[in-house]
Amino acid sequence: MTRPSWAGIFPSIATPFQRDGGLDLEGQRAIVSFAVESGSHGLICFGLAGEVFRLTPSERLELLSAIVEECNGRIPVLAGVGTEAEHTSVQLARAAASVGADGLVVPPPLTAPASSSELLHYFETVGNAVDLPIMIQDAPEYLKVEVGPSVVAQLVDRLPNLAALKLEVAADALAPWVEAFAERLNIFCGNGGLYLLDCLRFGAAGIAPGVDLVDVLVDIHELWQADQAEEAWQRLRMVLPMIAFQMQDIDHYNATAKYVLGKRGILPAPHLRAPAYRLDASGEQIMDEYLDRLKLVAVTDNRR
Numbered sequence: 001m002t003r004p005s006w007a008g009i010f011p012s013i014a015t016p017f018q019r020d021g022g023l024d025l026e027g028q029r030a031i032v033s034f035a036v037e038s039g040s041h042g043l044i045c046f047g048l049a050g051e052v053f054r055l056t057p058s059e060r061l062e063l064l065s066a067i068v069e070e071c072n073g074r075i076p077v078l079a080g081v082g083t084e085a086e087h088t089s090v091q092l093a094r095a096a097a098s099v100g101a102d103g104l105v106v107p108p109p110l111t112a113p114a115s116s117s118e119l120l121h122y123f124e125t126v127g128n129a130v131d132l133p134i135m136i137q138d139a140p141e142y143l144k145v146e147v148g149p150s151v152v153a154q155l156v157d158r159l160p161n162l163a164a165l166k167l168e169v170a171a172d173a174l175a176p177w178v179e180a181f182a183e184r185l186n187i188f189c190g191n192g193g194l195y196l197l198d199c200l201r202f203g204a205a206g207i208a209p210g211v212d213l214v215d216v217l218v219d220i221h222e223l224w225q226a227d228q229a230e231e232a233w234q235r236l237r238m239v240l241p242m243i244a245f246q247m248q249d250i251d252h253y254n255a256t257a258k259y260v261l262g263k264r265g266i267l268p269a270p271h272l273r274a275p276a277y278r279l280d281a282s283g284e285q286i287m288d289e290y291l292d293r294l295k296l297v298a299v300t301d302n303r304r
Contacts (some may be wrong), residue, residue, distance in 0.1 A: 001161045004103065004133045006076065006186045008041030009218045012049040014257055015063065017271045023059055024272045025066045027267050031211055032070040038215035039222070041206065043071065044105055044135075044166075046080035048142055048250045049210045049257065054273040057088060061095050067068045068100040072209035078135060090129045097130040103119045104130065105166065110114050116151050123155055135162035139190070139237040141168055142250055149180055152289040156184055166190055166208055171198035178203035190245045193217045197236055199225055210253065210258035212247075213239060216294070243289035251277035261288050264296055 013035060020187060033097050035043055045067055046060050055063075057079050064079050067232030071077050079101040081092040086109075093104055106126050108119055127134045136155070140146035150264045155162050164186040167177060177187055182203055189199035193209030200207070216239055223232035246256040262270035272278065279287070 007205040010042040011214040012044040013045040013211045015050040029070040039218040042076040078103040080105040082107040103133040105135045127159045135164035137166040139168040171202040226300040
């Protein structure tokens with residue numbers, strides 16, 4: 001398989017819900033439209049920033065159909081297919097391919113045994129189920145299961161469609177991964193974009209932040225790519241306090257990201273699916289102050 005040219009800003013998009021917890025497909029289309037029009041280079045669906053553990057497999061496919069249709073081939077759509085069962089992940093992978101996903105993101109199961117042989121078998125089985133490029137996510141800080149470079153090194157030789165890695169690391173931890181795998185795999189960093197420029201400087205092909213500030217982060221990326229490093233750093237310094245506040249943990253991030261999407265007019269109803277962490281009045285006040293300093297205003301019309 002030809003290695004895809006995945007690079008740049010690939011936001012991990014939020015999953016919108018209605019007040020009663022039902023899917024908000026119109027809101028999902030609005031998020032996709034915002035991400036594409038902001039200059040995103042690709043989309044990642046059904047990651048931790050998408051409240052994936054609160055979605056059923058059939059809901060993922062219903063959402064993916066809307067995402068692919070709204071995106072309409074403008075940028076690649078990568079669908080997360082991680083579950084706690086190899087059987088279910090294979091089914092999701094095949095269904096995602098049939099719906100029109102351009103690639104898959106496969107994290108390890110949270111309940112995976114420590115055995116590297118079990119992880120190898122899982123990734124091989126899911127990856128070989130489809131003729132799509134695969135991105136493996138290694139996020140032990142969030143998932144409590146580590147894939148690690150030795151497993152990836154074996155998969156590079158055994159899984160022809162392995163194309164990319166998504167790592168939740170800072171730039172110093174990124175460096176050995178780049179040295180080992182950058183010639184064969186596209187390496188992305190996550191963590192909400194917290195280490196965006198350091199990771200690009202140390203060899204990351206791209207960054208997978210959340211979607212609520214994707215237009216700001218795309219602008220920073222473009223400045224960096226245009227060799228305007230000092231201006232890129234200035235812009236990043238302005239937004240870093242907000243990202244740091246958001247990234248206390250994934251539940252706090254999801255609550256703040258949806259609050260931002262609501263305040264910016266992208267999601268008229270930025271509901272979380274229960275049970276969920278919710279911002280209190282002080283958290284909302286802090287977010288409002290950050291948004292005011294960054295002069296972020298509504299960027300899209302309400303679509304409902």
